[in-house]
Amino acid sequence: MSAAPPATTVWNLRFRRLRADRAAMLGGIVLILLCLLAMGAGVYESLAHVSGVDTDLFNRFAPPSADHWLGTDDAGRDTLGRLLRASRVSLAVGLLGAVGASLVGTLIGATAGYVRGWVDVVLMSFTDFVNGLPWLPMLIILAALDLTKLGFSADFVRAGGVNFWRIVAIFTVLGWPGIARLARAGTLALAEREFVQAARAQGATPFRILRVHILPNAMSAVIVATTLAMGRIILAESGLSFLGVGIQPPQTSWGGMLNNALDLIGTAPMLAIYPGLMILITVVATNFLGDGLQAAFDPRRDRR
C-alpha cells in the first residue's frame, strides 16, 4: 500500500479531516456498533436461550442475572433481547426515513435550482408550505390516516410489514423540505460555475449535467443534512411510538418500549431507562457525526 502515491482529491482531504475529528469518529463508530448489535438480536437470543417476544408469566420483572442480562419485563420477556429487536426497528426507520427524505428533497431541490423560472417558484413555495406544517401533530394525523380511504384494500392495510413502511413513508413525506432547500442552493451556485457552463456549451443534456457535474458536488451538504435528519427522525419516531401511533405491536421500537414502561415507572424504572438511553446515545452519535461531516466537508477548507 505504501508504494501508491496518495491521490489528493477533494474527498481525500475531506476524509482526512474527518478522521482527525475525534467526536465525529466516535459518533460513527458508535453508530456502526449499534447497527451490528441490532442485527445480532437473533444471534444473542438463540445463544442465550432467551426471547424478547415470547412471554413467560412465571418470570416477570426478573432482576438482571446470568440468564437475563438486563432482567425481564412485565410479561417475562428478556429485556436485552427486546431492546436489540427495538434497535433494529428504530435504526431502520431512522436510516430509511432519512434516505427517503433526502432522495425526494434532492430531486425537488435540484430540479428547482436547475430549471429555475416558474418551476422554481412553484416547487419552493410547495417546500415552504410543507415545512410550515406543525411537525408532530402532522405526524400523528398521517399515522392515524385510514389507508382504505386512499384506495388501499383492507387486507393490505392489515398486512405485517405495512405499518413499518408507512412510518418510513410518513417521515419521507414530511422530512424532505430542509434537504430540498440545501440541494437547490447547491445547484444554483454550481450552475454558474465554469465547468458546468463548459459542459452545457459542449451540448450535454440537462439530465447529464445534473447527474455528472452538479449532484456529486452538491452532495456534501445533502449528506450532512441526511445524517442530522436521521437523528431527528429517530427522536420523532420514538415520540410517535411512545404515544402509541407509531410502530405497532408485535413489532416494537425504543419509543414503543417506553410506552409500555410508562405505567411501570414506579415499580420497574429500569424498563424506562434502557430504551431512553439507547435513543440518547444514538442521537448524540448522529449529531457528532453530522457536525463532524459538516466541518470536514466545508468547501472553504478544501483549498488549504
Place this chain on the structure above:
Amino acid sequence: MLRYLLARAGSALVVLLAKAFVIFALIGLMPGDPVDLLMTANPDARPEDVIRLRAIYGVDQPILQRFGDWLLAAAHGDFGYSRSLHRPVLEIVIPALGNTLLLTGTAFLISTLLAIALGTTAAVHRGSLLDRGINLFAYAGISIPSFWLGLVLIYIFAVRLGWLPASGMPGQGAAPGWAYLVMPLATLVIVEVGGLARYARSAILDVLEQDYVRTAHAKGLSGMRVVLRHVLRNGLVPIVTIVALGIGHLFSGALLVEVIFAWRGMGRLTLEAIMGNDYNLALVCLLFTTMMIILGSMLADVAYAWLDPRIAVGGRRDR
C-alpha cells in the same frame, strides 16, 4: 413599515387558508366519518337512514364544497361542536390555548435568555473547559427525547424524592400551583436551550471577529463592557430571528411534554381529538398550531427588518 406589515399579513392569510384546506382534507381521511360513528352507536339504522344522515351532515358533498361551508361558518365564529366533549369547540380550545401559552411562553423566555447567556459565555471563553461543558450540555439537550427526560424527572423528583407532584394542573391537588409548572417547564427549557445556545455561540463568535470589536478592546474598554455594548447588540440580530422562527416548533413540540405531565394544553387536546376521531376539534386545534408557526415566521421577518436597518423594508431577501 406599515405597508410591509400589511403585505406580510396578507400573504400569511393566504398560506393559512391553503394549510387549512390541506388539514381539512387530511382529517377527512381519518378513520370513520361522523355518520359511521353514529351508525356504530345505533345498530337499528337502515341504509336509507345512512343516506339521509350523510345529506344532513353534508358528508356526501364534494370536499371543496364542504371546506367552503366550514369556512363560511367559521367566518361567523361557528367552529362546530366537539363530538366527544359535547361542547362548542372554541369553548374547549380557548382554555387549552391559555394553558399551553403559559407553559411554552415561560419556557420560551427562560430558554432564550439562558441560551444567550450560555452562548455568549461559551464564545467569549472559546476552547476553554467552560466552552466544552456548555457544548456538551447543548448536545445532550438536542439529543434527548423530551418525554423520556420528563419520565426521568418524574421518577426522581416525584416518585423517589416526593418533592413535586408527578403531573396535573395547578388547583387539582394539594401542592401549590407553581409546583405543577416546574417539571414541564424544566423539560421544555433543557430540550430547547441546546440548539439555541449553539446558534448563539456561533453568532457571537462571528461578531467577536469583527474589526470594531478589536477597536473597542484597543480603546481600553473592559472585556465585559465590550461584550455588553458592542458584541451582544449586533450578535442578537440573527439570534432573535432564529428564536422567533422556533416559536411554532416550541408550541407544537410541547405536545409530548403535555402528555407526560397531564398538562391540559393544546398538544394534549390535539392528540385526544385525533385519537377520538373528533373532527371539528382536531381541525381547530391544528389550525391554531399552524397559526402559531405562521405568526412566528412573521415575527422573525419583522424583527429582522426592524433590528437590521440594512434590510430594505418590503424587499425580498434570499437566504
